[in-house]
Amino acid sequence: AQSVTQPDARVTVSEGASLQLRCKYSYSATPYLFWYVQYPRQGLQLLLKYYSGDPVVQGVNSFEAEFSKSNSSFHLQKASVHWSDSAVYFCALGNYNVLYFGSGTKLTVEP
Amino acid sequence: EAAVTQSPRNKVTVTGGNVTLSCRQTNSHNYMYWYRQDTGHGLRLIHYSYGAGNLQIGDVPDGYKATRTTQEDFFLLLELASPSQTSLYFCASSGAGLNTGQLYFGEGSKLTVL
Numbered sequence: 001a002q003s004v005t006q007p008d009a010r011v012t013v014s015e016g017a018s019l020q021l022r023c024k025y026s027y028s029a030t031p032y033l034f035w036y037v038q039y040p041r042q043g044l045q046l047l048l049k050y051y052s053g054d055p056v057v058q059g060v061n062s063f064e065a066e067f068s069k070s071n072s073s074f075h076l077q078k079a080s081v082h083w084s085d086s087a088v089y090f091c092a093l094g095n096y097n098v099l100y101f102g103s104g105t106k107l108t109v110e111p
Numbered sequence: 112e113a114a115v116t117q118s119p120r121n122k123v124t125v126t127g128g129n130v131t132l133s134c135r136q137t138n139s140h141n142y143m144y145w146y147r148q149d150t151g152h153g154l155r156l157i158h159y160s161y162g163a164g165n166l167q168i169g170d171v172p173d174g175y176k177a178t179r180t181t182q183e184d185f186f187l188l189l190e191l192a193s194p195s196q197t198s199l200y201f202c203a204s205s206g207a208g209l210n211t212g213q214l215y216f217g218e219g220s221k222l223t224v225l
Contacts, residue, residue: 009151034213043115043201043216044154090153097142097161097205098169099214103153 002027004093006102014110015083021076021105023091032094033074035065038104039087047089050074061085083109114138117202117217125225130189132220134202142205143185144214145169145177147198154201160185192224 003026013019025031032051036044048059055067065076074091086109091102115136124130136143142161146154156169158177166177174196176188189196199221203214 004153006153036214041218043203043218044214045216046213049213097167098156098159099144100156101146101154103151 002031002093002095002100004091004100004102006089006091006105008105009103010106010108012108012110013081016080019076019078019081019085019107021089021091021107023074023076023102025072025074025091025093027072027093027095030069031074033065033067034092034094034099035059035063035074035076036090036092036101037087038090044090047076081107081109083111085109115202115204115215115217117200117220119220120218121221121223123223123225124192126193128189128192128224130192130222132187132189132200132202132222134185134187134217135183136185136202136204136215137183138204138206138215139182140204140206140215141182143179144203144205145175145185145187146201146203147171148201148219149198157187157200189222192222194224196222197224198222 005024034049035047038044050057050067088104088106090104092099118133144159145157155171159167160179179185202217
């Protein structure tokens, strides 16, 4: 079985601060991992994806994520957040043709 | 740009009512999915399909039927709606299966069952 856990339901940071959103996964093989973002009243949009190779992957809007097999983690990071980054972020794991999502982390960026 | 269109965007029905949610994609994608989104649960897969006439069962299929009539169209059917099915429903499509592709989501259909 596979699962994705996002331990932080809500995160609040100040504009310009760095950000880390945590994601832990459970999967027996090397996973296909994704981060999606959901802005208010919209569907989900892909931020970045990891299949193999370099454990640090770059995404859109200066987001990056680091895969760690030893820790079963795929944390999302950004060096300096902007108010427009306020949204809900979902970590997801791909198993064959199905994507399994975590419960999401709501990010609020304060001025 | 991949396009997935859902209708209706908002729907209110009563317990026991009959609801059909529609999804159309114009990307020639093989895979289409129906998810429901609930606070604290993230997105949970209801049904998916890899082509016209095909249907695969997801993680939370109880109370839902689905039908893929064409490459473009995927419908979610609630024949006896219950309040527990009040949720935000998302349709998505993917061109290459999730192991290589990415999902393109519609804007969601909010369903309220009174």
